[in-house]
Amino acid sequence: MNDTVHINPLFSSLQHLLVEHPTVLHFSWTQGQTLGSSPLFLTITVVSYLSLTLFLSNNPIFSVAPSLLRRITAFHNFILIIISLIMAVGGTLSIFTQAPSLHYIICFPTNTPPKGPLFFWSYMFYLSKIYEYADTLLIIMSKSIKRLSFLHVYHHATVVIMCYVGLHTAQSSFPLVLVTNCLVHVFMYWYYLLCSLGLRPKWKRLVTDCQILQFMASFVMMAWMFYSHFTGSGCSGIWGSCFSAAFISTLLVLFVDFHSKSYSAKIKVGDLCVFLL
């Protein structure tokens, strides 16, 4: 591990709070003991999300005044901007201070235990994905059920499983995926915040472009990890990475399709290679 780096007072206080705080430093994901670390918890969470989504979208039992709902949605988006920003900063500082090299973060040595700041922020990321279920509830409450797309429900249900598997297997490169996703989510929830305040930002397409780019970046990281795993002495969490690679592939296809339907007819799922070039 690197020695503590002190560049300036702000950096140093952030580091003290987000990396060196005892809760962060001594965090350990202990199967069955840490909150949310059992397969039963995961199953109940995902099944409840899917059942409630199905039930509530067919039986709208909530009725909230549109102006109140707009304020609740705006507040929810604001909270997610702040949470995503904290996780992005915490994750980045953990990477810079805890990882001896970029290669280490891409390929943790095999049998790395899911402990310390890198996994603390991965755990916060996992919990935040459960909190993001509120997005679905807000869409249902807004009664715009047509906005409850397969992409949305599939993403929200599966990303929680991906985080669980990432923590359970001490998955290499997971902290990098976390940081890129949190940065994109600051931007995405800023877009949603403005929408909930009645504004329609002209840069919606840019948000989708950033999301697609993050999935591609995740592929590059995973390709590097798989290469290191099979040509070196192995990387931690290879099965977690296989799950993530499969999940991110499906998201990439769904997002390219979303892009094609929302913005232009130029990019089709079959033209993914053209988009990549």
Ligand SMILES: CC(C)(COP(=O)(O)OP(=O)(O)OC[C@H]1O[C@@H](n2cnc3c(N)ncnc32)[C@H](O)[C@@H]1OP(=O)(O)O)[C@@H](O)C(=O)NCCC(=O)NCCSC(=O)CC(=O)O
């Ligand atoms: C630009 C996007 C971010 C969003 O596209 P959409 O077509 O959903 O956006 P939109 O223009 O219809 O959104 C405006 C509407 O969203 C409402 N809205 C506000 N806050 C919201 C929230 N937190 N969750 C869901 N909807 C919300 C606004 O009130 C407004 O409703 P009204 O129109 O009634 O006023 C896109 O790139 C995208 O992600 N589309 C997939 C849909 C999705 O669910 N994305 C988020 C999870 S996927 C994800 O998060 C991937 C990742 O990890 O990066």
